[in-house]
Amino acid sequence: MFKPEVRIQQTELLSDDWYTLHKYTFALQQADGEWCHQSREVYDRGNGAVILLYHPERHTVVLTRQFRLPTYLNGNPTGMLIEAPAGLLDDDHPEDCVRREAEEETGYRVHHVQKVFEAYMSPGSVTEIVYFFVAEYLDDHRMHAGGGVVHEQENIEVLELPFAEALRLMHAGEIKDAKTIMLLQYAQLHGLVQP
Ligand SMILES: Nc1nc2c(ncn2[C@@H]2O[C@H](COP(=O)(O)OP(=O)(O)O[C@H]3O[C@H](CO)[C@@H](O)[C@H](O)[C@@H]3O)[C@@H](O)[C@H]2O)c(=O)[nH]1
Ligand SMILES: [Mg+2]
Numbered sequence: 001m002f003k004p005e006v007r008i009q010q011t012e013l014l015s016d017d018w019y020t021l022h023k024y025t026f027a028l029q030q031a032d033g034e035w036c037h038q039s040r041e042v043y044d045r046g047n048g049a050v051i052l053l054y055h056p057e058r059h060t061v062v063l064t065r066q067f068r069l070p071t072y073l074n075g076n077p078t079g080m081l082i083e084a085p086a087g088l089l090d091d092d093h094p095e096d097c098v099r100r101e102a103e104e105e106t107g108y109r110v111h112h113v114q115k116v117f118e119a120y121m122s123p124g125s126v127t128e129i130v131y132f133f134v135a136e137y138l139d140d141h142r143m144h145a146g147g148g149v150v151h152e153q154e155n156i157e158v159l160e161l162p163f164a165e166a167l168r169l170m171h172a173g174e175i176k177d178a179k180t181i182m183l184l185q186y187a188q189l190h191g192l193v194q195p
Pocket of ligand 1: 101153
């Protein structure tokens with residue numbers, strides 16, 4: 001398979017207010033040996049991790065609901081989005097991150113977590129890789145009500161739904177978050193939970 005030669009020629013910082021947005025100017029060698037010059041803006045907010053919590057006997061899943069401004073600005077009238085618990089790694093190992101986020105956001109302390117895949121979620125402009133996990137949850141794994149970190153104004157609602165209802169919401173377009181759809185489809189494909 002062709003492996004292009006890349007030469008980064010210039011890196012310009014456009015914003016570093018929260019995470020970083022850079023503009024890269026670079027040369028890319030084509031398969032015919034010719035060089036083509038391009039520039040691309042790249043947003044780097046680190047990597048993330050997400051987890052689907054499923055109940056092996058009750059056939060339910062635990063999801064979150066929270067306000068997401070970018071969706072409000074692009075076609076989501078309430079801005080509220082249903083998502084599997086997730087967060088940014090903040091230099092943590094993906095598995096440590098996903099345990100922390102699951103507990104902060106839903107109150108469930110998970111025991112065995114299984115990594116299922118990893119994926120670039122928006123490869124044309126965002127560097128982020130998201131690590132995907134699944135884990136069983138049981139009622140006595142619940143430490144508190146969840147809701148996220150108060151000083152970060154997370155204000156997260158916790159939803160425990162029958163798996164069949166989560167699939168229905170996905171097909172109806174009411175679950176519209178890519179990482180969540182990927183995990184629900186993984187669970188269905190591998191028979192983790194009965195719909
Ligand atoms: N002040 C400020 N806070 C921000 C900004 N951007 C994010 N935050 C805050 O930073 C915290 C990040 O929370 P996490 O739980 O670590 O991340 P997440 O936003 O849930 O990210 C997850 O979902 C994303 C969207 O699907 C994924 O991109 C990401 O990888 C991860 O899975 C949240 O409190 C969020 O409001 C910003 O520009 N300014
Ligand atoms: Mg989060």
